[in-house]
Amino acid sequence: MDLSKNFFQLFALPESFDVDTAKLMDAYRSLQKVVHPDHFASGTDKEKRLSIEMAAHLNDGVDTLKKPVKRAIYLLGLKGLNVDFEKNTAMSPMFLMEQMELRETLEAVTNQADPFLAIDALYERLKTMQSERTERFKGAYNSGDSQSLERAEGIVAEMQFIEKLCIDIERLEETLD
């Protein structure tokens, strides 16, 4: 296993936003067997250390390619665009207002006659928002010029917001059960 390969090369997948999850998991499992630290139990310290490093690299890789937002950020990184969300707070005011409104709706969910129905409606709305952005991201990413890639970065920021909100919805739903 070559640690210098990027995650797509590592799993022999095309460098694209669309990932064949079945192929990814097959490749992951076969590589996992090769590098599993158990095989190196009687090896030298160096071999043991290397196998742990490789196993970690492999896990990092599968996690990155499985999750859409992480994958999108990784793809931009491979194109030389380092996405740093810690420093970037410039978002479209329209989008932020919508986020605020969605947060307020989520907050009010528990007061609804049927909170589960309200959660479902909110979730559906977010799914639509997310798939619309996924398509726009792919378009911008595939164009590949620097202006389009910057646009893609802005889209990923919004995708990250929506994903975070989905996680919070799931958390709330668990407390309702």
Place this chain on the structure above:
Amino acid sequence: MAYSDKVLDHYENPRNVGAMDAEESDVGTGMVGAPACGDVMRLQIKVNDDGIIEDAKFKTYGCGSAIASSSLVTEWVKGKTLDEAAEIKNTAIAEELALPPVKIHCSVLAEDAIKAAVSDYKKKQD
């Protein structure tokens, strides 16, 4: 991770939570967001004829540090001129609240929010 007493105080008793009418000419609104954690912050100021901020309100969806940072800023800006308010630095917020390094971005968010509110107000006066 443990929050400092000051963060907890602002988190449990947030100051100046609420909304102002963003359409009013003497109100400036700043909306900012942090993609890293999905926080959204709205900070509003009401400015009198002498250019002094006489009231401030905020609404933040986020972690305790983000809520505390914006709550603190609404306290700080009252009585300040627009220029003084725009000069508030995130480092001062982080220091006052004893924010750990991983939460510094919450104070950055609050600094960006007050700057955005000031610039929104100024734009309206043109």
